[in-house]
Amino acid sequence: MTQPSARTTVVVGAQWGDEGKGKVTDFFAGESDFVVRFQGGNNAGHTVIVDGREYKLHLIPSGVLYPRPLSVIGNGVVIDPKVLLAEIRYLQDRGITPRLAISDRAHVILPYHIALDEALSGHQGSLSAGSTRRGIAPVYADKMYRHGIRTIDLLEPDIFREKLDKAYAFNQALIEKGLGGRLDRSREDIFHEYVDYGQQLKPYLRDVGCLLDEGLRQGKAILFEGAQGVSLDVDHGIYPHTTSSNTVAGHVSVGSGRTFRRIDRIIGVAKAYVTRVGISPFPTELPEKDARDLRERGQEFGTTTGRPRRVGWLDLVQLRQAVRVNGLTELAVTKLDILSGYDTLPVCVAYRIHGKMVREMPASLADFRAAKPVYRDVPGWGSLPPDVAQRPFDQLPEAMQAYLKFLEDELHVPVTMASVGPQRHETILK
Numbered sequence: 109m110t111q112p113s114a115r116t117t118v119v120v121g122a123q124w125g126d127e128g129k130g131k132v133t134d135f136f137a138g139e140s141d142f143v144v145r146f147q148g149g150n151n152a153g154h155t156v157i158v159d160g161r162e163y164k165l166h167l168i169p170s171g172v173l174y175p176r177p178l179s180v181i182g183n184g185v186v187i188d189p190k191v192l193l194a195e196i197r198y199l200q201d202r203g204i205t206p207r208l209a210i211s212d213r214a215h216v217i218l219p220y221h222i223a224l225d226e227a228l229s230g231h232q233g234s235l236s237a238g239s240t241r242r243g244i245a246p247v248y249a250d251k252m253y254r255h256g257i258r259t260i261d262l263l264e265p266d267i268f269r270e271k272l273d274k275a276y277a278f279n280q281a282l283i284e285k286g287l288g289g290r291l292d293r294s295r296e297d298i299f300h301e302y303v304d305y306g307q308q309l310k311p312y313l314r315d316v317g318c319l320l321d322e323g324l325r326q327g328k329a330i331l332f333e334g335a336q337g338v339s340l341d342v343d344h345g346i347y348p349h350t351t352s353s354n355t356v357a358g359h360v361s362v363g364s365g366r367t368f369r370r371i372d373r374i375i376g377v378a379k380a381y382v383t384r385v386g387i388s389p390f391p392t393e394l395p396e397k398d399a400r401d402l403r404e405r406g407q408e409f410g411t412t413t414g415r416p417r418r419v420g421w422l423d424l425v426q427l428r429q430a431v432r433v434n435g436l437t438e439l440a441v442t443k444l445d446i447l448s449g450y451d452t453l454p455v456c457v458a459y460r461i462h463g464k465m466v467r468e469m470p471a472s473l474a475d476f477r478a479a480k481p482v483y484r485d486v487p488g489w490g491s492l493p494p495d496v497a498q499r500p501f502d503q504l505p506e507a508m509q510a511y512l513k514f515l516e517d518e519l520h521v522p523v524t525m526a527s528v529g530p531q532r533h534e535t536i537l538k
Contacts, residue, residue, distance in 0.1 A: 115372055116330050118357045119440075121337025122376035122430035124384045125355075126410070126417060128442035128527060129377045130154025133170040133333045135525075135535050141328035142178050142320060143171025146363030147353040148335030149186040149217065149247070151240040153410070157530045163202070167192050169333045172199060172206050177331070179206060182316050183213035184353065184363020186247045187259065189305035210309060211316040211365065212260040218272075218302065219293040220279040221246040227289030248352040250275060259313055262306025265299075272299055317365025324366070332360045338376075338430040339469075346469075346476060349388030357434040375525070376436040378427055380444045380453075380511075383417040385410045391479045392420035392456045406446040421483070423456045424518050429469045431521050439515065440525035444508060445496075445534075450488035453511065456481040457518065486511050496528050501538040504528075 117136065121127045134156045137143045150166040157163075158173055167187065171177040181187065187210070199206050221243030229241060250256040255275045261268045276295045283289040320330060338344060340351040354362070357374045361367045381402065384390050394402065399419040402408070408417035430436065447453060459466045459479035470476050489507035496504065504526065512523045526536045 115327065116324075116332075116368060116370065117373040117375065118332040118334065118360055118371055118434075119375045119377060120334035120357050120430075120434050120436075121340075121355065122378040122427055122434070122436070122439065123337045123382050123423075124339045124386075125336035126383050126385065126408075127337060127377040127379050128440075129334060130156045130165065130170045131442065131527060131530070131532070131535070132375060132377050132440045132525065133331065134158070134173060134532060136331055137169075137171030137177055138174040139329065140171060140177045140331040142180050142323055142330045143169040144180040144182055144316075144320070144330060144332045144360075144364055145169045145185055145335065146182040146332055146360050147184040147355060148351065149242060149244045150188050150191045151242045151244045151351065155530075156532070158532050160531070161202075163199075166195060168195055168199070168206060168208065171331065171333075172204065172208070175207075177207070179208045180316055180319070180364075181208070181210045181214060182364040183211040184359060185211070186215045186217055186244060186251075186353075188217040188242065189262075189302065189309060191242075193305065193308055208312050209314040209316060209319060210259060210312040212258070212313045213316075213365065214259050215247055215251050215256045216259060216262065216302070217243040217247045218257065218275070219298055220276060220283065220291055221250070223289060223291045223293075224279055224283050224287075227283050227287035231287055245352040246279070250279070253278070257302075259306070259309060262302055263310060263313070265303055268303065268306075269299060315365070320364055320366040332357075332364070338433055339426055341433075344429065344433050346388050347473075349386065357436075374435055374437050375440055376427075376430050376434055376438070376521075377440045377442060378422075378430070379406075379442050380422060380447050381406075382420045382423050382426070383408050384420070385415055385417050389477045389479065390418055390420055391425075391459060391476075391481045392423045392454075394419050394421070402446070406443055421454045421456060421481070422515075423481070424515070425456060425459055425467060425469055427515075427519055428467065431519050436521050438522050438524040439519065440527065441512060441515065441523055442527035444511075444526055445492055445528045447488065448492050449490060452485040453488050454483040455486055455514070457484050458482040486514055492528060497531075497534040497536065499536065501526065501536050504536065 153166045169179045172179045224246040341355040489505040
């Protein structure tokens, strides 16, 4: 594997998540000194396959599968300690001892956040994001209310109890009186359980901002791994059908505690088609009878939830926003192998909204609900040769190269990686 020349690289999702960021991050992680997760929680997940063995990760960055990099969970991530400790044990049971640093400023998901998430999901109805009900939105809300609990608080029982008293009372009232739900866990049980979690996490807690600052001063290579994708960003996505954090590359400084005046590479990851888990309009979504085949081919089921993903044709309106908002320097296109055998591949180049042609993502929810895709048909490439993963980029099937060149011309960003299978080695660099 060739070491990337960049010292600071960001990998982000250019669609609705589930684009294959874990594989792309894993591809570069072995030559990095730090692999940093900077936002989101265990509502996201990624699957990495190495030498035929599958690893499902939710909080720990993909680089944990290599001996060299330190896996870092930044302050912008929200952490369910029970889930994180189970993930550490999952890796240990597979013979991997995680080299891990966790920000002492990261906020903690508590049982009342999960109970509130359940209650909110029913309340929001058609405006719901299709929550995974892991407590993500409520913990980010508590952070902004300024009665959130951080990992460092779990090591200081007096501070933890003081904060817990306020946060528990607030959330209990909201769940039970405001939304008609029920909170089954007592304050005292939560206190003792989470003090114990704090002791288990204590060896990993660090000032991550200082850690990364020191690494940069020493010329270390840092790889940032985003969770989800641009269309789920709470500011730039299809609001309110979004996640509860900023998923774009500009959030790396906020979510890690170290400012970056220069980022060398920003790699956007996009599938050769589009999938969506959750609720929202989806302009290029295929009818279920057509989606079933593509879903089964691509094994499009959520890593975290197991839910079948909604499936659609590639949407360049979505990708134009991803290029612009993230400042992408390049694009990695995954799952090209899944589209093998199609005679033609429809690609959405614009939306038609109330009779007007629109090439950029609308802010208006009404407009997005009304959007109809405008397709351009691109020739497919038939069956792939058995040795396709061993070929250089310029020896890929001509129709596949033409497909990728079409994306470059439309998006004004180079495609530098093509993925033709789930394994680490089935990735071709341009």
